[in-house]
Amino acid sequence: MTRIIAIANQKGGVGKTTTAVNLSASLAVLEKRTLLIDLDPQGNATSAFGIDKGSTRIHAYQALVDGTPLDAAIQRTEIPALDIVPTNTDLAGAEIELVNAVAREQRLKQAISSMTESYDYIIIDCPPSLGLLTLNALTAAQGVLVPLQCEFYALEGMSHLVGTIDLIKHHLNPSLTIDGIVLTMFDPRNNLSHQVVTEVSNYFQHLVYETRIPRNVRLSESPSFGKPAILYDVAAKGTKAYLALAAELVSRRTTSTQQILREVAS
Numbered sequence: 001m002t003r004i005i006a007i008a009n010q011k012g013g014v015g016k017t018t019t020a021v022n023l024s025a026s027l028a029v030l031e032k033r034t035l036l037i038d039l040d041p042q043g044n045a046t047s048a049f050g051i052d053k054g055s056t057r058i059h060a061y062q063a064l065v066d067g068t069p070l071d072a073a074i075q076r077t078e079i080p081a082l083d084i085v086p087t088n089t090d091l092a093g094a095e096i097e098l099v100n101a102v103a104r105e106q107r108l109k110q111a112i113s114s115m116t117e118s119y120d121y122i123i124i125d126c127p128p129s130l131g132l133l134t135l136n137a138l139t140a141a142q143g144v145l146v147p148l149q150c151e152f153y154a155l156e157g158m159s160h161l162v163g164t165i166d167l168i169k170h171h172l173n174p175s176l177t178i179d180g181i182v183l184t185m186f187d188p189r190n191n192l193s194h195q196v197v198t199e200v201s202n203y204f205q206h207l208v209y210e211t212r213i214p215r216n217v218r219l220s221e222s223p224s225f226g227k228p229a230i231l232y233d234v235a236a237k238g239t240k241a242y243l244a245l246a247a248e249l250v251s252r253r254t255t256s257t258q259q260i261l262r263e264v265a266s
Contacts (some may be wrong), residue, residue: 002116003253005123005179006141011157012128013208014149015184016217021048022239023145025228026246028082033119035074037085039108039114040127041092041136046084049077050226053088060087063111064094064136069109078132078231083119095132104132105172108168109140138165139172143179145249148200150186150193150212155200180252182245186212211245 132136
């Protein structure tokens with residue numbers, strides 16, 4: 001059964017796209033059929049795979065606004081089990097063009113519905129805002145993964161995001177859950193990083209993933225070469241961290257599925 005996960009945080013600079021790109025690549029390396037949807041008009045996830053945004057004829061915009069089948073926008077990547085729906089700056093216009101559209105919040109959900117038999121995971125890279133594009137992602141998703149940087153004011157804005165998720169659960173997507181919080185930009189030499197880990201773990205408890213994503217130069221460099229970290233430097237600390245995160249995500253999902261099956265059986 002496909003798991004659809006939105007990578008969301010309305011704050012910029014928290015490692016959202018880095019997480020979407022490298023988590024998707026790591027899941028594919030773990031032999032999970034994965035589709036990454038770039039829903040951020042900046043198109044950074046698209047660039048991270050070396051795709052020329054200017055030459056892409058069909059992308060996320062057409063699927064949302066024109067109703068073009070999503071599979072027409074899919075491109076293969078260098079990683080056999082990983083596909084991507086690219087985007088470009090045209091997607092910024094979707095926020096305005098969909099304002100008066102019927103079921104405007106359901107466009108991405110409708111587009112994805114025909115793809116769920118083809119993938120184990122569908123990862124959606126959301127823009128750093130809580131606008132209509134993110135609303136579409138959260139309406140289509142089953143879970144939200146929140147990257148949270150290990151810096152001062154790490155929890156700033158989280159209450160707003162949690163409130164938005166609660167509203168969407170109530171009005172549009174009752175099955176939506178917070179799949180977890182991923183601590184990014186962790187520096188073990190920095191006392192502040194450890195303080196943030198303690199604070200976030202105390203507040204969100206089991207929602208916080210054990211895997212922490214370190215500050216890592218190779219993670220920062222890899223997009224400029226049009227490659228996810230695992231193809232740029234497989235031995236880098238950041239690469240290994242995202243592989244560990246993917247394994248933890250799969251493990252959590254397996255444990256959750258087994259628990260549900262036990263409850264049904266009883």
